[in-house]
Amino acid sequence: MxxxxxxxxxxxxxxxxxxxxxxxxxxxxxxxxxxxxxxxxxxxxxxxxxxxxxxxxxxxxxxxxxxxxxxxxxxxxxxxxxxxxxxxxxxxxxxxxxxxxxxxxxxxxxxxxxxxxxxxxxxxxxxxxxxxxxxxxxxxxxxxxxxxxxxxxxxxxxxxxxxxxxxxxxxxxxxxxxxxxxxxxxxxxxxxxxxxxxxxxxxGIEDTGISWAESKASFIELMYGLQTLGVFYNTKTKTKADMSQVARFFEMALGVDLGNYYRTFQEIRIRKKGRTIFIDKLREHLIQRMDQADENPRYN
Known part of the structure; x- marks a missing residue:
């Protein structure tokens, strides 16, 4: 032994x-x-x-x-x-x-x-x-x-x-x-x-060749934000769409594989650089675009 x-x-x-x-x-x-x-x-x-x-x-x-x-x-x-x-x-x-x-x-x-x-x-x-x-x-x-x-x-x-x-x-x-x-x-x-x-x-939707350019984590952060806000509605159940339904919709519509999005969300929650990095970045850039449009009406 x-x-x-x-x-x-x-x-x-x-x-x-x-x-x-x-x-x-x-x-x-x-x-x-x-x-x-x-x-x-x-x-x-x-x-x-x-x-x-x-x-x-x-x-x-x-x-x-x-x-x-x-x-x-x-x-x-x-x-x-x-x-x-x-x-x-x-x-x-x-x-x-x-x-x-x-x-x-x-x-x-x-x-x-x-x-x-x-x-x-x-x-x-x-x-x-x-x-x-x-x-x-x-x-x-x-x-x-x-x-x-x-x-x-x-x-x-x-x-x-x-x-x-x-x-x-x-x-x-x-x-x-x-x-x-x-x-x-x-x-x-x-x-x-x-x-x-x-x-x-x-x-008959033509393939435009457009795909998501940011990280998968950024997309999942945005997806969770939209679902939490309740912007998606399930016409079959007449209720707010749950996360699995929203994730399935995006996977089919965009032809992407979100993988274990729940695990990714848990990692987003505990990351040291901030919880809402992409949403904060989105807000910042949108405000900058609005400011530029205020200064130059031709800008859009």
């Missing part, structure tokens, strides 16, 4: 956990700052790189206290970091190579990448089923830095990794986790295309 974790062990694992939580906070902040997926994925990739560099540096001279700790690191901790990195690299590639303006081509593009994820899962179905089921009986072979065994398989990325920092399948788990998020993104994009056709095509 493995010995209990020493105080040093606990401190190291606490450092890794805190480092990951810090990365998540930084990624959330980046998500609030811009609505441009390409810019967001670039900034997020850089944040992930820095966190992983710190992780490697911290673990370079560390000796695991016991087998259970080693397995826990390679099965649970390390894959979380790398799944974030893989996700943002893939997201950048998907967005930067996405066909422009043709719904049929975009559908084909997103479905092709969904098929690639399905093939990857099929090719790695044993480890996929093992990990998702919460099984532990192969942990010693899958998630320890032992000699490679062709009978149990391994991820080819192992050959590009420092042996002291890799197990047979920690990268496979990271890829599976990243693929889950990429699949969510692809399905969300397909749903937006479907909803856009439903809203636009029947009433």
């Amino acid at each position: 493995d010995n209990p974790a020493t105080p040093t062990t606990r401190l190291v694992m606490e450092f890794v956990t805190e480092l990951y939580q810090q990365l998540e906070r930084e990624l959330n902040e980046i998500d609030l700052q811009t609505n441009d997926i390409i810019e967001r994925s670039k900034s997020s990739f850089e944040a992930c790189e820095k966190a992983i560099a710190k992780l490697k540096e911290h673990m370079a001279t560390y000796t695991f206290d016991n087998m259970a700790e080693e397995i826990y690191f390679f099965k649970e901790l390390k894959p979380k970091f790398y799944s974030k990195l893989i996700y943002h690299v893939r997201l950048f590639e998907l967005e930067s190579q996405k066909p422009v303006g043709i719904t049929k081509s975009q559908k084909k593009y997103f479905n092709r990448h969904l098929s690639e994820i399905m093939r990857y899962n099929q090719d790695h179905q044993n480890i996929c089923k093992y990990y998702r089921s919460g099984a532990v009986y192969m942990d010693e072979l899958y998630f320890r830095r032992t000699k490679l065994n062709l009978l149990i398989g391994f991820d080819l990325s192992y050959f590009n990794c420092n042996e002291s920092f890799c197990s047979c399948h920690d990268h496979t788990v990271a890829t599976l986790l990243a693929n889950e998020k990429i699949a969510d993104y692809l399905n969300s994009e397909l749903l937006k295309l479907k909803n856009h056709q439903r809203v636009v095509a029947p009433i």
